[in-house]
Structure formats: structure tokens, C-alpha cells
Amino acid sequence: AAQAFQSPSPPSLAQPQDFLAEAPPQARYEPADDSSSSEAAIAPDYPLGAAKAQLHKTYIVAETASGVCIVDQHAAHERLVMEQMKAQYEQGQIKSQALLLPEIVELPADQTEAVLAEADRLKSAGLEVEAFGAGAILVRSVPALLGQTDVKSLLSDLAEELVHLGGATALSDRTGYILATMSCHGSVRAGRRLNAEEMNALLRQMEVTPAAGQCNHGRPTFVTLSLADLEKLFGRS
Template identity: 55%
Template sequence: VSKMTITSRPLQDHASGGENDINSAMQLTLTAGKVGDLKPTSGSHGTRIEVRDLFFATPARLKFLKSDRAETTAVGDVVRRLAMAYPEVGFSLTSEGRRSFAVTAEPDVSDTSRLNRLAGVMGQDFGLNAVPVSAERETEKGYMCLKGFAGLPTFNRATAQMQYLFVNGRPVKDRLLNGAVRGAFQDFLARNRHPAVALFVDLDSSEVDVNVHPAKTEVRFRDPGLIRSMIVGALRTALAEAGHRASTTVADTALRFFSVPSYGLGSRGERPSAPPMLDMTQPREVDGQQGGFAQISGYEAPPHAGEAQISEDQTGQAEMGGSENLTESLVSYPLGLARAQLHETYVLAQTGDGLVIVDQHAAHERLVYERMKEDMAAKGVERQILLLPEVVELDSTETDRLMARSKELAEIGFVLESFGDGAVLVREIPTLFRSADVKQLVQDLADEIAELGAALAIKEKLEEICSTLACHGSVRAGRRLNSTEMNALLREMETTPHAGQCNHGRPTYVELKLADIEKLFGRR
């Protein structure tokens, strides 16, 4: 459909020199699919592919092209995806005489080199906020491997445009893979937010069919359930290992909102009035309401946590009460020592090298949710026996799929029995679904199993309900906490998985380094 010229020259010929060095490159021309003769030519080492007069032989197809700008954007997207898949290869894209994209070849295909390449394509912010993802599963033909990087939940986007998926080095857009990514981040993001990931799946060619789409952007796996479980498991493991780490860009964004006030003269030359002095002669004790965080969470605060209070010595200088060792040990905690509560919503804590600001509602929401999941894993899903068993009519194929998974479904609270041809009898459901439409729930479950080949979707729905309950059952903004409760909150955050973000992907805390604070005051 075009006039294509391929010019290639091996790397070793570039250093050979000599009389025939200029002719060491070879050129091949293809015109409308017809291969021309292979000819010697001049050229630098490497391969250059040049395409001209696209669809010159089929003008009808030419009319379906979009604007030059849109097509240039599409070409750029293809080149960027190829660059992500092959970090050991350098790429350069020039349009209308202007270089729009260029990355140099990485020395190897290690995790560091791949992350460098991904940061070069997806942006340096992704590189700073990415966690490595890795997994391996055994198949009949050998092994399937998953490598890549995922952005922290707090590094999320409004669209799924920063989700890049590759199968055997080929960029793909696959519903199964996208669904697996969405399922893995179910606990961490609101429905209208999307994670940033770059995942690379390698497996035997017999395990995947790449010929189900003309552009080969969609694939069909022989065992889609295994692929999905591998991706979901690897992503959740990677996020769990990240602990309470939050996006580094959150603090950077916060610092940009600070402005240094001008204390120059007023419009008439007079000096502005100074702000009122705070009375520091009396300590200001913040009393928590009865039944504060320590009681709600079921967490017992560490001994002496937060007992330090502000006192005034005879010289009028405020000092922290308690032993110096106690203060130093508390400040050495990752989230520091609680110093104050701001607007009955934010906990201010001092760390060894800066300041941590915690959103008490978002943080406690994550803690409650993780505790609910632990209880569910330890005690199993609570079931509710239906007073009148529900008969749900399905087609025979859907019925067979459900009954084949009946054991898995029972583990998550659904007790189903076959009820003749094309129907199932529902005897028990998870208690969390007691208000749901049972028939619609079973139909949705059958559809999910048909698409994904697993009952993971219902687990995600259970977790979604737990997330909602955690949101309503956590400490609200506007709740006054005392120092013991604030420190108990910080200590539990340090030991709870995913404590860096709430269930909707928002950060639970922001950390400002002392060096950045000093810059605000011109000390650096």
C-alpha cells in the first residue's frame, strides 16, 4: 500500500574502514508489495525504514485517513510502544523536519534499564513513583513470565491512556489484561480513576493466538484465568511490598501551592500591621472525644506514645516533656511524632527530617478496610441462608459454568445447586449482599465467569462493599483527637499494608522534607 525503502548496515562494517566501506550498506525497495532488487548503497550503521506515498495504489483507502495531526499522533504512539518493549534499541521520530521523540539505547535489558526507558517514554514522574512487578507461572509448554512496573495508587490518572500492555514484545489492547489491572487496583482507586502500568507478558507462542484482530492488537489466551490471576497477584504483591509509601509527586505538588508573603510597605508607605502574637505561656491541650481512634480501631497505643506535652520553663522557652530518648525514638518512626491537629481534620507529625501531614479520615478508612479484609480471610465470608431459596433461570451453558465453579463460589459465600436444565437454586449468599437482587447478582456472576474464566469478580465486589463500609465507619473529618489517639493512628499506619492511600486512591499523608521547608523561608 506504499513505497517503502529499507536501508541497513551492520555495526561491524562501520569500523572496518577501507575503500569499500561506503558500499557496505544494502538497500531494498518495495513498491505496492512488490519486492525490488537488493542493492549496495551508502549509509551509517543501523537500519532505516522509509515509507512514502501511503495508499498511492488504493486511493479509496486514502480517504479514510484522519487529519495529518491525528495520524502523526497515531504514528508517535506506535513508536513509543515499540520503544518501551525494546529498551536495548534506540528510537528517533522526526515529523515535518522536527524531531518529536528520541531515546538512546540502554546498555542491557535489566530492570533498571527498562525503568529508565519507561521513564523516558511515560515521564520521569512515573519512574519516581513506580514499583517493580514480577511473576512466573508454569504451563503445559513451559513457563509464562510477567515483568514490568506499576505506578503507586496515588499516582493515578483520569483515563487509562497510561496503561501499556505487551505480549511477547508486541503492544496489545486486550480487555482481559485491562480487566486484570482494574481488578488488582480495586482496593485503591475510585471507579473514575485509572492506574499507570507497563506490563510485559512472555509465554510460549502456542499459549496465545495473535491472529484474532487485523492489526494484531488483540490476542486470545489459551488459559485466560491463569493470565488474569498472575497479573492480579503480581500487582497486589508489588503494591503490598510498597507498604505505606505514597506518590512522591504529592509533596512536590503541595509545595507549589505555598506562596511566600511580601512584607514590604503598603500602598501609602505604612508598614502592615503585624499578626497577633500567640500566647505561648500556657500549653494548649486538645481533648479527644470519648471513644476516639484507639477505641474505634481496636488498636492499643504503644506505651507512652504521645505523652509528651508542651511545658514552659522559667526562661519562657517551650520544651518537650518526657525523656529525650522517648522523643528521639518517636521521631525516628517513619511517620514521626504527632505534634498537633489542624482544623480537626489533619494530624501534623514531626519526623527526623521533616513534617508529615495526615488526613485522619482517609488514613483510618484504609486501616478499617484492611482489618475487615483480614477478618474475612481468617474467618471466611459470612453467609446468610435464604428463607426461600431463589431459583435463577439461565441458559444451559451458563448453568454448567456456574456449577463447575460451585466449590469456589461456596468459599466466597454462594451456595448453589443445579435445578434442572437451565436453572440454579441459590440457598445461601454472602451477608454483605443481603440487600442485593439475587437473580441479577447470579446473572452478573455467570457473565463474569464467561468472560474471565474465574470467580475473582465476586471477590472484587465483596471488597468494594467492604470499602464502602470502611468509609462510613472510620473517624470523620471534624473529629477532635488527643495526642495518644493521633500517635496510635500513626503507629498503625506504619504497620498496615497500603496505608499510603485511601480506598479511593487519594493520599493519606503528605511528607514535606525539612530541606524543602527551609527553601520556603529562604534558608537554602
């Protein structure tokens, strides 16, 4: 069953284009011919094990000390980005990245109104917006953690979410929904090929990130099968 690994403090996460850059040194594992090196990589202090393969450019298969772990790379990295954004937000403000050319996004009237009503909160979350005529929003900056994100898609998804929430949702919950929507746009996508080093970096970061066992939508980020589970599947005793 999926489980979360706790840490006294959240890790420093890099942008989705290069999340390996700030991974712990032990994440930089490459498969080796020496069996002792392989065994060290799946020691008990690495609960999610050592990456062995990527399936359908979506799932990471890792060998653990007691079985197998399968990770949904998008769901897992989405949680990592979310926790990093939460940590920055709680410290005052999420770091932003100014757009070289501010982007204009056209939206329905109700969505435009919903976004502008949350302009101050969005700015604290690293997204700077302002009105630009009727039915349009000018985006000046985005959260730095998102890297080269699709600004129009990000703002459209945020606008839909804010309209859906309405005005009755508690302020803390609204902030959570905003950060969750943003982190989805800043995470490694299904369909992206990862090398062994990148996969192991993701596993190591998951092991030290709070609530890493669930994505922002409540779905599991990984499942595990013990060796006993595998033996049962193949009728071995």
C-alpha cells in the same frame, strides 16, 4: 511523596470509637517536657513521626526525624478498617454485631433487588439483610468493626454502589467494593477532635498496615515534607 509501609501481618484494629484500645504500646505517647523523650518519639523506626497538632479537626501534623508529615485522619483510618475487614473476610467471615432492634430501610426497586442479590456475600461481610415487603430491606446485623454506624446511610450507599457495578464486575472486585464502602462508614470522620494519644495510635497503626499510603479510593492518606523542603519554602539555604 506518600508511601506505604509494609508489615508481615495486618494489625488488630479496634472500632472507630476506640481505635486506641488495641494500638501498640509505643503509640501511647504524650508530649513531654524532657527533650530526650520527644526525640525518642520521632526515632527512625517511627517513619510517620510524633503527632504535634491537629488542624481543622481533619489533619494530623507530625514531626518526623527528617521533616514533617501531614495525615488525613479519615482517609488513613478508612484504610486501616478496610485492611482489617479484608483480613477477617479472607479468614472466612467478618465478625458481625446483631442489632438490638432490626432496622428497616426503604430503597428504590432496583437498589432493593441489587442488595438482595448479594445477600450471601453481604452476610459473609458481616451485614445480614433480608427482604421486608416491596421496596424495603430488613437489616439484622452489621460488621462489628463499624461500631455504632448509621445503618440507613450504610445500606443506601451500598445499594447505590451495587447498582452502579451492575452484573459485569468480577466477583472479587465486587467484594472489594463492598468492603471499601463499609470501611468508609467505620472510620474516624473529618471533624472529630483527636487527642495526642489517639493521633499517635493512628500513626503507629499506619506504619504496620499494608497500603497505608492510600485510602480505599486511591487518594493519598499522608504527605511528607523534608526539612530541606521546608527550608526552600522559606528561602533558607
